[in-house]
Amino acid sequence: MGLTSNKVLVLAVMFAVLLFVGTVWFWPRLARRNWRAISGRVGLLFATQLAIFASIGLAANQAFGFYASWADLFGQExxxxxxxxxxxxxxxxxxxxxxxxxxxxxxxxxxxxxxxxxxxxxxxxxxxxxxxxxxxxxxxxxxxxxxxxxxxxxxxxxxxxxxxxxxxxxxxxxxxxxxxxxxxxxxxxxxxxxxxxxxxxxxxxxxxxxxxxxxxxxxxxxxxxxxxxxxxxxxxxxxxxxxxxxxxxxxxxxxxxxxxxxxxxxxxxxxxxxxxxxxxxxxxxxxxxxxxxxxxxxxxxxxxxxxxxxxxxxxxxxxxxxxxxxxxxxxxxxxxxxxxxxxxxxxxxxxxxxxxxxxxxxxxxxxxxxxxxxx
Known part of the structure; x- marks a missing residue:
């Protein structure tokens, strides 16, 4: 799927929503103060924010046409x-x-x-x-x-x-x-x-x-x-x-x-x-x-x-x-x-x-x- 594909944008948004819901759902279980719970909270927050920023970036790229393909995005065009x-x-x-x-x-x-x-x-x-x-x-x-x-x-x-x-x-x-x-x-x-x-x-x-x-x-x-x-x-x-x-x-x-x-x-x-x-x-x-x-x-x-x-x-x-x-x-x-x-x-x-x-x-x-x- 291409960088400007609607499917890519929809999948990114769905993934971000699922991570947000998962964060809310699992947060009580990760409320402890041991290293596993803290690592879990950090990981969920990081993944959720990364997914949200990716969704926003994909949407902005579709609207403004900054990059045409994945190769273009990563400087490999x-x-x-x-x-x-x-x-x-x-x-x-x-x-x-x-x-x-x-x-x-x-x-x-x-x-x-x-x-x-x-x-x-x-x-x-x-x-x-x-x-x-x-x-x-x-x-x-x-x-x-x-x-x-x-x-x-x-x-x-x-x-x-x-x-x-x-x-x-x-x-x-x-x-x-x-x-x-x-x-x-x-x-x-x-x-x-x-x-x-x-x-x-x-x-x-x-x-x-x-x-x-x-x-x-x-x-x-x-x-x-x-x-x-x-x-x-x-x-x-x-x-x-x-x-x-x-x-x-x-x-x-x-x-x-x-x-x-x-x-x-x-x-x-x-x-x-x-x-x-x-x-x-x-x-x-x-x-x-x-x-x-x-x-x-x-x-x-x-x-x-x-x-x-x-x-x-x-x-x-x-x-x-x-x-x-x-x-x-x-x-x-x-x-x-x-x-x-x-x-x-x-x-x-x-x-x-x-x-x-x-x-x-x-x-x-x-x-x-x-x-x-x-x-």
Whole structure:
């Protein structure tokens, strides 16, 4: 049974309840002061608390999508990463391979012409040799005969770190939200490419081209759009592509649009930060290269590099988010460029969590839709 399985969660909760009941039942028998009774009390209390914490952890992981599997949880995830010459020359298939399909959780979702479709894919970077799984949402119009020659705008959707791509579907409901907004005429039909920024797990590469390591920025700026355009009817001009993400994904989204405005015409950062951290999860990202370190600082970019011709959206909360002051500073610095366009969603209160981002996603998607073309 997988880490995110409902059966695992139910078993953990049942085990915790049984231990609690057992503790209450056996406590009178363990009231003596000999070493066996004391050891029994300590053991029951420890096991009960451990079971309760495990249940809470499993429930939180299902809600927020921190880890996708047991191997991911224990740092043993190595199935995907930086792979040399793995279909990169096109042998055995193109840079994007569909490995599975699933319906969208909406009314009529069993029919792609009504609910659209989610395709699980493997993306192979021709330039970077990075291989990453992703989920592609195709809107209903993609399967309708009257739109068979139409191209669609696309948005790359990134999780935070560590995050799981499934959380974008099950926790943040991106496909369902796009389907509802397009059906209500509030945004245009759009293709979503959903994945986590951790393309070399378990390392947090912060969408940086690491010297001698994963060329993550190039993967997202070049390989990913090229792979998607080679397989789907997606607009090929910069104005057809946007990128949105939360937390680490939000930082990556903003940085990619600022560094590569010819790849992404719009970017939305939900609760982003503005400078790549260096910690145990990232390792040494820059190897002493001051230029790379500066480029990973968006405030430095605004001050020292030409202002990019792109549109940015940032979100924060006056209470509950640590990035509020830095977000206000970022907005002010972007406004001073007179070239890069900036918008914001500022809530009165809201934490760094899925509930807050679900409140921001509909407005952010409508904003992005208004800035992308289907050509």
């Amino acid at each position: 190595s199935e995907q990463g930086v792979v040399v010459d793995h279909n990169a020359d096109g042998a055995g298939g193109g840079p994007l391979q569909v490995v599975d399909t699933q319906q969208v959780n909406v009314t009529g979702g069993s029919r792609p012409q009504i609910g659209g479709q989610i395709q699980k894919v493997d993306i192979v970077g021709r330039k970077t040799r990075i291989v990453s799984p992703a989920y592609v949402y195709l809107p209903p119009e993609y399967f309708q005969p009257q739109y068979r020659t139409r191209t669609f705008p696309a948005a790359v959707v990134l999780t935070g770190y560590p995050g799981t791509a499934q959380a974008l579907i099950k926790g943040l409901h991106f496909p369902q939200t796009v389907h509802r907004l397009a059906k209500d005429g509030k945004m245009q039909p759009m293709i979503l490419v959903m994945l986590r920024p951790t393309v070399a797990p378990p390392r947090d590469t912060e969408c940086v081209d690491i010297p001698g390591g994963p060329q993550t920025e190039t993967f997202f700026a070049k390989d990913l759009p090229d792979a998607v355009m080679s397989h789907y009817r997606v607009g090929k001009k910069p104005g057809s592509w946007g990128i949105i993400g939360d937390s680490t994904g939000g930082y990556c989204a903003l940085k990619l649009a600022m560094h590569h405005p010819k790849s992404y015409a719009a970017a939305a950062g939900l609760s982003p930060y503005y400078k790549a951290p260096i910690d145990a999860t990232t390792g040494d990202l820059f190897h002493g290269n001051k230029g790379l370190r500066n480029r990973a600082d968006l405030f430095w970019c605004l001050k020292h590099l030409p202002a990019p011709d792109t549109s940015l959206l940032v979100t924060s909360s006056k209470a509950g988010e640590k990035n509020y002051k830095s977000t206000v500073k970022f907005i002010n610095q972007v406004q001073a460029t007179n070239r890069t366009r900036i918008s914001s969603i500022i809530l009165d209160s809201g934490g760094h969590n899925f509930n807050t981002w679900r409140r921001e996603i509909p407005a952010a998607l409508q904003w992005m839709s208004g800035r992308l073309t289907d050509r």
